[in-house]
Amino acid sequence: MNTMELIEGHKRITPAPGIPVWDIDPYGEAILSDPLEYYAELRAKGPVVYIPRLSILALGQYATTHKVFSDHENFVSSRGVGLNDFAIEKPWRAPSIILEVDPPDHTRTRKVMSRALSPKMVKGLVDMFAATAEELVSSLLKKDSFDGVTELAETFPVAVFPRAVGMKDVDQRILVDYGACVFNAMGPDNRLRRWALERNAEIAPWIMAACARDRLTDDGLGAMIYDAADTGELDQEEAPMLVRSFLSAGVDTTVTGIGNALWCFSQHPEEWQRLRDDPSLVRPAVEEVLRFTSPVHTFGRTAGHDTEIAGFPVEEGTKIICVLGAANMDPEKWGDPEVFRIDRRPTGHMAFGAGIHGCVGQNVARAEMEAILHALSRKVARIEPAGEAVWRPNNAIHALDQLPLKLIPA
């Protein structure tokens, strides 16, 4: 090859002989809204599949997806976790200094973030989460029906998370949209990604301004990041970038997790009853919601050098999508994955990823979801659909757009 041929901002590859070829658009809006059949077919085709129209490899079986997603030595994040190869094309925004870097850079920033988001730090937040959840559920109980997405799934994280970070500026629409932009930007050049780039141009200045030190209180998670810059653990210009990561990754994701939890229980009233009978099931129920709905459905990696997947050679520069949603539904791993069972205890699910990039915000995410489920389980006998649930296609997130609900008081 004389000049490198590009497709979706990465190198066009020739897949190794024997890799099944599947001509499908995994980012088609019908699939994004209702992905189960696509997940099943992806797994059935083999451990690794070539998708010609994007010239990428796709993984959906649990074992291979887990192995590749956590193998940061062969499959790097620094070239972007979407379809663009940052080694070739200019990234759409300044790359994240935790998500989109490899060790040793990653080790340093990750250490600061994991300290700020450790189980101990999160314990200090649970009372605030519980009180806010309690109040919100009480006010929703007064309504005949409401939209579970905008009135609960979005309202709660936007009420508690910016407060935990210590943000002085809060705007529900901008905060939720910013996450949606970041995740849509990981896909191909489709309608969703074009929307993301346009919307990002409008809101990125607000986001960066909100990450500045003088827009943060001195006792929140944000201040802990700036403190690390004062002690020299981070460079001064790295602190706002890590605070930006809170906002990219910490709002839309938990909005989705909470919305998906409400959807699961509105669809499975028998499991809601079990949760009410035994509140100690709240913790495993959160894990099952995450496994069952995979709020982050797909993230990518790039082959950092010539390597292999499941015995097939893989050339340097290959983009590989790891379909976490498919892995979380793999019958080989889970037996009866399509059954929603709150006491499954699905250790090893991939909703938070795996390995060194495994979600650094998972303790916060769990605490927010647990707070909502605890408050609801005390006050609400049944969570009933009050209309049809509508999913909102996104290139990396599996989230609801509308979820009309009715709460039946206990």
Add this chain to the structure above:
Amino acid sequence: MVKLTYIAADGGRTEIQAEAGDNVMHAAIAHDVDGIVGECGGSMMCATCHCYVDDEWAARTGERHDGEDDMLECAASELRPTSRLSCQIKLTDDLDGLVIHLPEAQI
């Protein structure tokens, strides 16, 4: 294969054979050994995989990894000099026979 023995806080012993390359947390989960939760799946975010490496073996399992000290501080049971996050101990053939003690509680 690497032989591994887990000794629970009440003295109960479980012996398993795990593969080199696996880690001590994951091997325990895969063999249904009680006493290790591993909630974060090995991303060093939860400290529910806390263990004590047997004194005889502590030198061979190596130093704590970068960031491991911070996370160990969140562990539910007392810390000792031999405390490790078991997800950070990778099995190698050199560790054949490794003995791991489990704490009383992980949550």
